[in-house]
């Protein structure tokens with residue numbers, strides 16, 4: 457374990473009370489200057505550590521601060537080998553992952569941030585990503601799969617997210633076809649999958665799956681243009697201890713488990729369980745959200761590529777792809 461991680465562990469064990477630099481140095485078998493350096497790095501990562509004269513250092517309680525070492529060790533414990541980059545603020549984690557992909561060859565990694573200044577949404581929209589309310593991360597992967605198959609990684613991600621959030625918070629999650637996680641009837645996250653194909657075989661060169669989750673309600677509420685639809689996991693903005701790290705690591709672990717079984721589609725049963733449009737009547741809209749006609753259809757289920765299996769009013773059945781249409785309840 458690195459010195460910084462050992463120091464963090466000691467501070468966490470003594471949370472709220474001071475532990476001396478001397479004691480930490482002795483236990484880590486390093487110098488006082490080494491302890492001081494580790495404390496500075498932890499503070500830069502966002503931990504609120506107070507120096508109390510003649511007593512030592514105290515970790516403030518109830519911090520929900522992004523921690524690279526916490527996430528790395530959770531992934532390690534789960535047997536997942538994935539590079540981790542944690543930043544307080546980036547333009548967009550998808551963009552960082554894209555830039556990094558040109559430097560690191562075919563290594564997989566995850567870029568995690570507490571704030572995005574230029575978060576990207578689907579269809580060229582922006583994604584509201586302030587600090588103190590959410591967690592934003594992008595998985596950079598190199599699967600040898602076709603672009604058609606890569607589309608399933610978004611569905612896989614939405615399932616991983618829904619299951620992970622339920623596990624951590626105990627709240628019921630629902631999935632609105634195709635890729636929205638809902639809690640208490642509001643969309644609490646967004647997923648944007650991007651990638652590049654190889655000229656050699658037409659398969660994916662890399663895939664970036666970007667996930668943004670609203671954990672807390674922003675202090676002044678969501679901006680006017682999204683407040684009818686956007687929600688957060690918690691309805692207030694009081695930090696829950698370590699929530700960002702727990703959520704990010706749990707979603708990543710579940711994603712990687714399903715990803716290892718992509719061909720078998722093991723995520724589909726967990727998707728179907730939460731997909732609340734199954735059995736309902738819905739209106740088919742064009743992907744530009746224009747009504748296609750006045751027909752409502754009954755949703756019978758989904759197929760293995762997450763196409764919507766529907767029955768039309770005249771009794772015939774068809775499979776609808778999310779690339780072409782969206783639905784309205």
Ligand code: BTN
Pocket residue numbers: 547548549550551572574575576577578579581583592593594645646647648666667668669
């Ligand atoms: C949407 O609902 O329109 C998709 C939003 C996707 C947002 C995530 S946040 C992490 C990653 N980085 C981005 O810039 N976008 C995705």
